Amino acid sequence: MNKLFLKRLCIAILLFLLTPLARAQSATSNIDETMRSHDKIYVVMTVCIVILVVFFLYLIRIDNKVSKKEKSA
Amino acid sequence: MKLKWWKILCIVFLLITFTAGFLIPVPIIGNLHQSIRNFFFHVPMWFGQMGLLTLSLAYSIAYLRTQNLKHDIYASEFAKTGIIFGILGLATGSIWAKYTWGEFWSNDPKQIAAAIAVLIYLAYIVLRSSMTDMDKRARVSSVYNIFAYFIYIPLIMILPRLVQSLHPGGMEGAKGGGNPALGGDSLDATMRMIFWPAVFGWLLLGIWISSLKIRLSLLANKNLIHE
Numbered sequence: 001m002n003k004l005f006l007k008r009l010c011i012a013i014l015l016f017l018l019t020p021l022a023r024a025q026s027a028t029s030n031i032d033e034t035m036r037s038h039d040k041i042y043v044v045m046t047v048c049i050v051i052l053v054v055f056f057l058y059l060i061r062i063d064n065k066v067s068k069k070e071k072s073a
Numbered sequence: 074m075k076l077k078w079w080k081i082l083c084i085v086f087l088l089i090t091f092t093a094g095f096l097i098p099v100p101i102i103g104n105l106h107q108s109i110r111n112f113f114f115h116v117p118m119w120f121g122q123m124g125l126l127t128l129s130l131a132y133s134i135a136y137l138r139t140q141n142l143k144h145d146i147y148a149s150e151f152a153k154t155g156i157i158f159g160i161l162g163l164a165t166g167s168i169w170a171k172y173t174w175g176e177f178w179s180n181d182p183k184q185i186a187a188a189i190a191v192l193i194y195l196a197y198i199v200l201r202s203s204m205t206d207m208d209k210r211a212r213v214s215s216v217y218n219i220f221a222y223f224i225y226i227p228l229i230m231i232l233p234r235l236v237q238s239l240h241p242g243g244m245e246g247a248k249g250g251g252n253p254a255l256g257g258d259s260l261d262a263t264m265r266m267i268f269w270p271a272v273f274g275w276l277l278l279g280i281w282i283s284s285l286k287i288r289l290s291l292l293a294n295k296n297l298i299h300e
Contacts, residue, residue, distance in 0.1 A: 045095035052091050056084055059281060060076065066288045073292055 079277055086274030090114070093267045100261055104173055112264065113271050115165040119229075121275030122158035125151050125283065126194070130222040133215040143298050145211035146290045148218055152197055154283040158275075159191040174239045183233040183240035190228045193221045207297065 034042055094113035102109060132148035135141075166184065167177040178184060200217055204210035233240060291298065 041095055045092065048095070049088070049091050052087060056087075059285075060080075062285055063076075063080075063281075066285055066292075069292060070288060073295065 080281055083274055083277035083281055086270040087278060090117070090267060090271040090274055094271070097263050097267060099264065108169060108172055111165070111169050113267050115162065115169060117268065117271035117275045118158055118165070119162045120272040121279050122155050122162060124276040125155040125158060125279045126222060126225065128280070129155060129218060133218040136211055136215045140208075141298070142207060142211055142294065143291065145215060146294065146298075147287055148215065149198075149201060150283045150286045150290065151280075152194055152218065153286070154279045156191060156194050156198070158279055159187070159194065163187055163191060170239070179239060181233075181239045182236045183229075183238050186228040186232050190225045193224060193228075197221055 090113050094110055099107065099109050129148045129151035132144045132151065136144035136148060163184070166187070170179065170181070170184070171177045174181070197214060197217055201210055201214045204213065
């Protein structure tokens with residue numbers, strides 16, 4: 001088994017573990033209540049955090065690519 | 074994959090800013106209402122930009138002292154990220170201005186001075202790209218960068234304070250009453266606790282982005298740089 005396969009396996013297991021969490025939340029609609037309170041400011045906050053996190057992931061990816069290039073050069 | 078500690082710190086600081094910045098209770102001052110939360114986003118970005126341009130200045134001086142092209146690459150990339158931050162600062166500032174001062178652009182001294190400051194740094198990029206000789210470009214643009222920094226600081230820090238301005242920090246009696254300054258007593262302790270992580274978060278983000286561009290540029294000019 002190579003490293004990449006292990007990494008993917010770990011992510012898959014992690015996602016599997018998260019599914020009951022998602023279902024539990026939709027059953028009690030907890031997240032819905034939170035998002036609707038305070039004039040829906042939490043919706044704006046969540047949107048901003050999603051943008052920020054995706055940009056960070058992108059930045060980390062670019063960082064890794066540059067590191068790889070530095071090593072091969 | 075291992076991230077350096079300051080990159081993790083950057084992520085943590087900005088996540089704190091983006092959660093606490095929306096959640097903590099804020100004092101209601103003047104006509105700002107909830108838009109005072111921009112204080113966690115617009116203002117720290119300018120602080121971060123100042124940090125980046127100061128780094129750029131330091132590397133320009135280092136270039137002139139050592140004649141090492143590496144330092145010139147550092148200086149130019151920090152300045153470029155600084156310009157991006159400056160443009161974002163102007164844009165976010167005018168959105169905020171629309172809903173507190175009434176206009177996107179009210180020819181306020183702070184706005185005009187900040188725009189000129191960004192233009193001066195844009196001229197730095199134009200100057201760089203106008204020369205093909207690497208050493209000449211590095212030397213001339215380093216000298217220009219030092220000049221630019223010492224006109225940039227008076228433009229955004231000193232001049233707007235000497236005249237009447239809508240922007241906080243201006244002289245008393247601005248047209249339309251203006252906003253009370255967002256400094257000194259009008260900030261409560263919780264706001265400060267979010268503000269400073271935000272400053273360092275944005276600064277570290279700027280350094281991170283610049284460092285990637287620096288590393289690419291160093292790779293591209295590998296044969297020209299001697300340690």
